[in-house]
Amino acid sequence: MKKRQFxxxxxxxxxxxxxxxxxxxxxxxxxAATGPNGAARxxxxxxxxxxxxxxxxxxxxxxxxxxxxxxxxxxLTGSDFSAIDSLFTPLGSENAAAGTGSGTITIVNxxxxxxxNGVRGSLTNxxxxxxxxxxxxxxxxxxxxxxxxAADEWAIFTSSNSLWSVTTALTSPSLTxxxxxxxxxxxxxxxxxxxxxxxxxxxxxxxxxxxxFGLVGAMVFAFRRRR
Amino acid sequence: xxxxxxxxxxLTFASLGAxxxxxxxTNAQTAVTGALGYYTFDLPAGASMWTCGLVTKSDFSxxxxxxxxxxxxxxxxxxxxxxxxxxxxxxxxxxxxxxxxGLILDIVSNGADSVVVAGDLGAxxxxxxxxxxxxxxxxxxxxxxFPSGGGFAPDSDSITLYTxxxxxxxxxxxxxxxxxxxxxxxxxxxxxxxxxxxxxxIGSITTVTIGGNEVSTVKDTKTLIxxxxxxxxxxxxxxxxxxxxxSDPIYPSTVPLGMxxxxxxxxxxxxxxxxxxxxxxxxLVDNYQSSDAPPSGVMFSTISFTDKSxxxxxxxxxxxxxxxxxxxxxxxxxxxx
Numbered sequence: 001m002k003k004r005q006f007x008x009x010x011x012x013x014x015x016x017x018x019x020x021x022x023x024x025x026x027x028x029x030x031x032a033a034t035g036p037n038g039a040a041r042x043x044x045x046x047x048x049x050x051x052x053x054x055x056x057x058x059x060x061x062x063x064x065x066x067x068x069x070x071x072x073x074x075x076l077t078g079s080d081f082s083a084i085d086s087l088f089t090p091l092g093s094e095n096a097a098a099g100t101g102s103g104t105i106t107i108v109n110x111x112x113x114x115x116x117n118g119v120r121g122s123l124t125n126x127x128x129x130x131x132x133x134x135x136x137x138x139x140x141x142x143x144x145x146x147x148x149x150a151a152d153e154w155a156i157f158t159s160s161n162s163l164w165s166v167t168t169a170l171t172s173p174s175l176t177x178x179x180x181x182x183x184x185x186x187x188x189x190x191x192x193x194x195x196x197x198x199x200x201x202x203x204x205x206x207x208x209x210x211x212x213f214g215l216v217g218a219m220v221f222a223f224r225r226r227r
Numbered sequence: 228x229x230x231x232x233x234x235x236x237x238l239t240f241a242s243l244g245a246x247x248x249x250x251x252x253t254n255a256q257t258a259v260t261g262a263l264g265y266y267t268f269d270l271p272a273g274a275s276m277w278t279c280g281l282v283t284k285s286d287f288s289x290x291x292x293x294x295x296x297x298x299x300x301x302x303x304x305x306x307x308x309x310x311x312x313x314x315x316x317x318x319x320x321x322x323x324x325x326x327x328x329g330l331i332l333d334i335v336s337n338g339a340d341s342v343v344v345a346g347d348l349g350a351x352x353x354x355x356x357x358x359x360x361x362x363x364x365x366x367x368x369x370x371x372x373f374p375s376g377g378g379f380a381p382d383s384d385s386i387t388l389y390t391x392x393x394x395x396x397x398x399x400x401x402x403x404x405x406x407x408x409x410x411x412x413x414x415x416x417x418x419x420x421x422x423x424x425x426x427x428x429i430g431s432i433t434t435v436t437i438g439g440n441e442v443s444t445v446k447d448t449k450t451l452i453x454x455x456x457x458x459x460x461x462x463x464x465x466x467x468x469x470x471x472x473x474s475d476p477i478y479p480s481t482v483p484l485g486m487x488x489x490x491x492x493x494x495x496x497x498x499x500x501x502x503x504x505x506x507x508x509x510x511l512v513d514n515y516q517s518s519d520a521p522p523s524g525v526m527f528s529t530i531s532f533t534d535k536s537x538x539x540x541x542x543x544x545x546x547x548x549x550x551x552x553x554x555x556x557x558x559x560x561x562x563x564x
Contacts (some may be wrong), residue, residue, distance in 0.1 A: 022503060025514040027529035029496040122529045124511065163497060163551045167457045168393075171549035172514045174529075176497040179551065 030118025075185035129169030153202040155185040241464020265439030276545035280467030287363040294357035319456020323360040329451035370415030388460040422452040424461030424545025463545040485536030495519035
């Protein structure tokens with residue numbers, strides 16, 4: 001009997017070593033007025049529709065801890081692309097096969113949507129529970145150009161809705177604009193993420209030289225006063 | 228690869244359906260004898276998802292005399308029922324009419340003329356009238372769906388049931404029955420709810436037998452299947468596999484995706500259905516969502532952005548539903564021929 005019990009224990013141990021997970025997809029949608037956000041779209045800071053081919057990146061950032069996560073917020077609301085990008089783990093973008101997922105995010109894809117200027121698309125081969133850990137909060141980083149280098153506006157969106165996170169190894173997240181609750185940009189963190197016209201606005205990226213020169217000038221001025 | 232071989236030694240599938248229909252007449256407060264039915268199909272090596280297409284016979288059918296709703300448990304009163312007290316262990320109540328038709332409620336206890344169920348049936352809960360028709364059935368369990376292991380290799384092949392994100396895994400042990408591989412306790416009586424999917428993990432090609440003893444009745448009513456936020460909702464229709472002939476016009480082996488009732492439960496362009504392959508690899512076949520407009524009510528692929536309403540889903544195959552932050556119910560339709 002003891003031998004048999006050991007056999008079961010061993011079998012259970014072996015099984016637990018190989019937990020089940022599969023490659024799932026992540027869809028990106030701009031929905032009609034079905035949720036709390038209504039028929040919101042992603043638009044430039046001036047309210048213009050995004051152009052076909054503008055860059056949309058899907059991925060995640062590390063948490064620095066705390067609620068709210070002040071460390072993460074400080075970086076995501078900054079204007080230093082390199083600082084934000086170095087923390088960003090891309091799962092995919094407009095460019096196929098970027099990141100650990102693959103697929104295409106298409107701007108202005110009206111298929112099966114009333115949103116003629118919406119963002120629709122999907123990523124496949126997302127290894128939920130494997131390369132992408134469970135409980136990963138997902139983010140949508142939207143730019144107003146076809147590449148990060150050409151963009152002069154962006155915003156980062158996410159949601160407290162469970163559809164915006166990798167919750168299990170067999171379910172597919174859906175980054176639907178209707179459920180966005182937070183946006184980050186140089187304009188700061190917006191809980192609720194809405195703007196006055198009901199769309200998700202990108203924010204201009206401040207010229208890094210302006211605050212930098214200001215800081216240097218202030219330091220020189222302070223140094224000279226001490227002398 | 229062989230699928231969908233259905234065997235009803237006593238009755239044909241059509242006559243089984245007729246028998247089941249006759250068993251739910253109003254106020255027929257007697258037990259109904261189900262026909263012995265079972266079916267077998269070959270599973271590939273690896274992982275695949277399936278539902279059990281059969282349920283147990285009805286032990287009672289009637290309309291409530293009255294109901295007292297409360298949280299967490301409610302009481303259904305049935306004057307003159309004459310039940311054996313505590314006789315409905317591991318049974319459930321199935322509501323048969325009204326807005327909550329198909330709702331499954333676990334029985335907590337019962338007296339001679341009353342049954343206590345888990346859930347608030349009152350105004351702050353499901354808000355039942357208290358006169359609804361209902362059934363009482365014994366839960367189909369791992370031990371009754373797969374008696375003697377059902378063809379699963381002992382101590383090796385496994386079944387995973389999900390009610391959370393991770394699920395619980397079970398194996399069959401000769402001489403013991405089904406046991407929980409994490410808790411290492413016997414799990415013969417673990418319920419498999421109507422429409423609840425099961426993930427089979429098989430070492431080599433295996434012929435699996437579903438039903439044949441207590442679990443042998445064709446369910447002829449729709450089923451409300453709970454969907455939980457953040458969980459792996461593996462669900463499917465409660466229909467037995469019926470034929471290997473895909474061209475059979477009477478007993479089809481597939482059902483169009485658009486007829487499975489997902490458009491009425493999933494938030495359009497947001498919540499989704501994952502279809503995984505049944506070849507053992509459990510690779511993603513496609514991800515489907517309900518369109519918001521136009522045309523509304525269409526199940527489309529979020530990968531190819533094409534209309535998939537007519538996409539055939541093999542009967543018996545389970546799918547994984549991803550929902551948002553609010554729990555809800557999927558109403559699985561009846562697709563008896």
